[in-house]
Structure formats: structure tokens, C-alpha cells
């Protein structure tokens with residue numbers, strides 16, 4: 001039997017009555033814009049994460065961009081990030097006019113290496129954008145301490161790490177702004193695209209709401225679209241249209257009560273892999289002491305990665321290369337002139353990594369099939 005990565009239809013079945021009701025509610029209300037679902041989701045999502053404010057936006061990419069803009073990042077600025085991630089982390093920086101500066105990763109956690117971070121700080125550095133790779137939080141406590149020493153801001157790319165914890169505390173209030181994606185394959189998947197930014201600052205939350213809604217205060221949009229249709233235009237700043245929409249917000253509200261159970265499924269699957277794949281000479285993902293992993297990805301490393309992937313494919317087992325090659329070697333950043341050898345740990349990992357199927361769309365029997373196949377061909 002084949003095991004694939006994604007199965008959005010199965011995820012829908014987990015919450016079909018709740019999701020159907022949510023969609024029907026939005027349609028019946030006729031409020032496809034500036035309704036109650038987005039503010040309600042923002043409050044529920046912030047509470048779930050133990051954060052003060054959530055701003056709903058239309059993707060993880062939008063969350064990162066709006067966060068950087070709200071913190072005043074723009075042309076001439078440098079933002080330190082990592083290369084072993086989704087392109088969105090780096091393109092969000094580029095799209096503000098700032099320059100991404102990639103540093104190497106810790107060999108164990110695969111997240112931003114602290115010595116690399118400190119060495120990369122220049123007078124132009126304004127922000128640090130660590131990535132919680134695969135669901136393992138970056139060393140946020142140390143990174144924020146370094147940022148404060150150098151008067152820098154921190155935007156955490158937590159698009160892979162919803163529900164992860166550091167010393168028991170959910171991520172979401174370590175950085176100045178923490179960004180999440182609701183792409184269908186992420187921990188809390190929308191039926192299209194969505195994202196959110198969390199912050200402890202009411203002022204930053206308002207700025208992000210304004211920036212993502214044409215540069216106008218949200219209350220004015222509500223006034224214009226409300227029953228009385230009152231109020232004129234009042235644009236104080238340039239803005240974007242990067243809003244979370246009512247339909248996605250309603251669907252996300254229907255799914256949020258299932259998030260803890262979906263995370264538990266991921267943990268159980270990772271445990272199964274840990275036990276089932278030991279002793280094969282394959283490197284299994286580690287979790288640093290004090291961290292709780294959110295297991296968006298289960299990524300092994302093997303010398304003969306390409307051979308292993310091919311043999312698994314023959315048996316119908318899907319694998320993926322999350323995330324390789326690294327950003328500094330992608331054609332889009334060729335003008336940075338950063339060749340192989342720039343980030344040794346990142347590149348070493350990129351040559352060896354292989355993602356195995358994981359997530360609440362899969363059963364433990366399917367995980368066992370993957371384990372059996374890896375044990376046969378490794």
C-alpha cells in the first residue's frame with residue numbers, strides 16, 4: 001500500500017460537521033468581508049497560544065512581511081536568518097527591501113547557530129529572523145538576549161512549529177512577533193491560505209492590522225461596511241491587502257479545538273519512528289533538552305539519501321527534501337555570490353536529509369509501513 005504525505009480530504013473528515021456548519025454560517029450571514037469571524041478567530045488563536053494579540057493575515061509569508069514592515073524594516077537594513085528553510089523566510093525579508101543574511105545552523109537542533117548569529121551582526125543589522133525548523137523551536141531565549149544586547153528586533157518564523165514549547169511555555173511570546181502559516185499542510189490547515197502573527201504589543205498588533213488592510217484602521221472598514229455605512233476614508237500609511245478572510249477564519253475556528261489532538265498524533269508518530277528506525281545507521285531527528293517539538297516534519301539523515309529515496313519510492317513510500325538546496329544556493333539569490341562552502345553545517349545536512357510522511361492525515365499503520373520499508377531498504 002502506498003503512503004503519501006498529504007491527504008486534506010481525510011483531515012476534513014476529522015471535523016466535517018463543525019467545518020460544514022462554519023462554512024454555512026458565513027454564507028448565511030452574507031458577511032464575506034469585515035465580519036465577526038476574523039476578530040473571533042484572532043482572540044481564540046491568541047488564547048490558545050497564551051499570547052496577548054493575534055493578527056490574522058492571508059499567509060505565513062504575509063505574516064512575516066507585515067511583521068517586518070511593522071517593525072520598520074526596509075531598504076538598507078540587514079536581517080539575519082537561516083538558509084535551511086522555506087523560501088518564504090528569505091523572500092519576506094527581500095520583499096521589504098531589506099537584505100537577508102544567512103548564518104549556519106547548529107548541528108543538533110538544525111536551528112540558527114548562536115556563534116554564527118553573533119558573528120554576522122553589522123551596523124546595518126536591524127532584525128533577527130530565526131526559523132523553528134521542522135517544529136523544533138530555535139534557541140529563542142538566547143537569541144532574544146543577543147538581540148536586546150545589540151538593540152535588534154526578533155521576528156520568529158514559527159510556520160512549522162505551532163504548539164511547540166520551550167521550558168513548558170508555548171512559543172508565541174518569546175520574539176517581538178511570532179509568525180504562523182495556515183497553509184493546508186501545516187499544523188492548523190485552512191482550506192486555501194492563511195496566517196497569523198502573535199505579539200505582546202497592542203501597538204504592534206494595531207500597526208500590523210493597519211498594514212494588512214490597505215493602511216487604514218480596521219474600525220473604519222467596519223464602520224463603512226456596517227449597517228449604517230458610516231465614515232469616510234482615512235489612510236495614514238501605505239498598506240497592503242493581506243487580510244485573513246472570513247471563510248478561512250470560520251474554518252480555522254472549527255478546527256482549532258482539534259489542534260491539541262492533532263499535535264498528539266504527530267508526537268505519537270514521531271515516537272513510533274524513533275523506536276522503529278533505531279539501529280539502522282540513519283541519523284534520527286533529536287530534540288534538545290527543555291524543548292517540546294511540534295513535529296511538522298520528521299526528517300532523517302543518511303549518507304546514501306538519494307538511493308534510499310529511490311528505493312522507498314519503488315515501494316510507494318513518498319519522501320521529500322524539506323528543505324534543500326539551501327537558500328543561499330538558490331538561483332533567485334545568485335547575485336549574492338555565495339557559493340558552496342558558505343554554510344558548511346547547513347549544506348552537509350542538505351545533502352543528507354530526507355523527510356518521511358508524518359501528520360494527523362496518516363494512521364499509525366501507515367507509519368509502520370514506512371518503518372518496515374525503511375528497515376528493508378536502508
Ligand SMILES: *Cc1c(COP(=O)(O)O)cnc(C)c1O
Nearest residue numbers: 059060061086088089159181183
Ligand atoms: C510554510 C512556511 C512559510 C510560508 O507560509 P505560507 O502560508 O505558505 O505563505 C514560511 N516559513 C516557513 C518555515 C514555512 O514552512
